Amino acid sequence: MRKKYSNLKEIQYGLQSFLWKPHSRLLIRGDSAAWSLMWDAIELDKICKQIGIKSLVTRKNLAFRNQSVFYVDRRRILKQWQKKNHKVAFPYYHGNPLKDLESKDMLSTISRHHKEIDKIQVTNSLMEGYVLNTGIDPNKIFRIPIGINLSLFEQFTRESKATIRQKLGIPESAVVIGSFQKDGNGWEDGSTPKLIKGPDTFLKTVKILRESVPELFVLLTGPARGYVKKGLEKIGIPYRHEILDDYTTIALYYKALDLYIISSRDEGGPKALLESMASGVPVVSTKVGQAIDLITHEKNGCLSEIEAPEELAHHAQLILQNQHVKARLVKNGFLTAQDNAYSNQLLLWQNFFNGFVNF
Template identity: 45%
Template sequence: MSTSRLRSRLRVVRDLCRNVVQRADVHYLVENAIWSIRHDGLMITRSLPQRKGRITVRAEGIKNSVLHFGSVNTWLSPNGAIRPSDDSNRRVVTWFHVVPGDGRLDHLARVAGRVNLWHTSCTITRDILTEHGIPADQVVVVPLGVDLKTFFPPTPEKRAKLRQDLGIPEDHLVIGSFQKDGEGWLAGDKPKLIKGPDIFCDTLEALHREHKLFVLLTGPARGYVQNRLKAIGIPFAHRSCPTPNHVAPYYHALDCYLITSRAEGGPKPMLEAMASGIPVLTTPVGMAKDILHPGEDALVATSEHLVEPLHTLLSEPSLRERVAQNALSTVAQYDWSCIARRYETEIYDRL
């Protein structure tokens, strides 16, 4: 048995025992992997003002509690089967973003009565859920958060040192992309199109002769993007990060952060870049539509029209500075301490 598989099984056994002996007001159920959802659950449960919360990978043994399924994947399977849990619990299910053609939408009318409240991070997903039969008063929109103690602007000295360590030429402009956008967990040579890696590469290809570009990548399964960048001739660096917070220093090397997704629940890197003092250009997906003020604290454009605003952002240092400074004011209200308070008052207090 591999070490990772053994650790996964040990997490299950540990959480089954804790579910019985450790009492909590809120149990936040996550997938049995070190993914972003686990980090979200930790930040929420640790930051609740009045309630005791904990994360778990199993629902068995939990009674008379708020049971928050931190992703629809932890509650509803593609064939419509639901995760068993004790009926003494009040159930909350989070659905961050809906992938086109998701067959689980066809099961909502049948299973919706098993859920007390639905949560999502953006109004785009809220509207899709209500269109498929979930009553509007049962869907709560609370955005994702960011840890402002971890993500913050760098000093000029730290920025220069990091760029030197990464081998970035002084006269190059650095564009960041910190996400998983390939299928699977290995090389990721097949693109995960919902994340828009093809749009990302097409946009940079259109500009690389006008600007000296360098791309900084983190995250697993980046093979498609790396192969495209090699073919285009754009230099890049890729770094692996064992936990979500390990990505924080890499924002400090950037001149801008580019989001080209076709659908999102967040994305979290939007808030992380803003908190790190890095200007963002994004497609109008997920939370971008709800929290950004286009042209002021970020630039927003559809996937077909990203080239011109990216060219403008790269060409005008004063614009990058103004957008970044405005973003710092916007993102201040999305610290996890503020977001956890909203989870408590807007979701858990209603149950």
């Protein structure tokens, strides 16, 4: 029923659009999967409403002539470029062209068609440099981190931690490491690893950690985690995998954690960085995405080189064994999450949409 209503609503918008003034509406083109990118679209729609933009979220390519379209998935516009009859904007979260052929091709598309592109959001300094190298007008590039909805997250208490662990069947005495991002190819089992997410590095890291943390336990969420699950079984580390129907319920699972590890080779965020900080969970991350810009080493998190499981494990051990270090990271991490809340990004988005949509 909800899907039918959504389709009818989009048809209604399509008919109404003939009466709209040019560039008076922002169409936020969502993702086909009800996962991370679709929630980006939903949060952006909320921001637009707060700054006075008439916006709507859709999963369809509605032909709104002379309006303004923000594509949350850059692939929809860059994989097969076609000239548009509306203004075009999109985020460019991640993609090292030196290591990723797909990203190299998409950045080449930006280079060839940069005059037809109106705005690009980048989330970190590394990607900002790659996009600027395409030759696009720097005034079209805006660095806006992937924010966080703080109303969905809260720092856990000893009681809430015990409650969620009991619900999940995790021993209260276990040391629980979190890994909540999709790191397998496709949307099925995920037995083939998506190596840019570093699932192989994650497995090597927890294997090292187990030598000093005998009660190590791994909590997984997200789709396509088959590669990591098989790897954990092979090295004998117990785990629990929860598949979530609603992305916003992920906040509950942070309450079960002692530490979150980001082992990626390439990222735009990841969202887990600020989500962990908002939940009071210390973070150890490779030098990727927003982690490079937002983490001050051993102040609000710990940073490691890419493909360095020994270094990741060393920082994890420091946090788990030193309560003073852990407390400092948790305190300052929460402040970082507050600074990057969606509610604090209104001016950034107002500047982004200025001249792109009339409001």
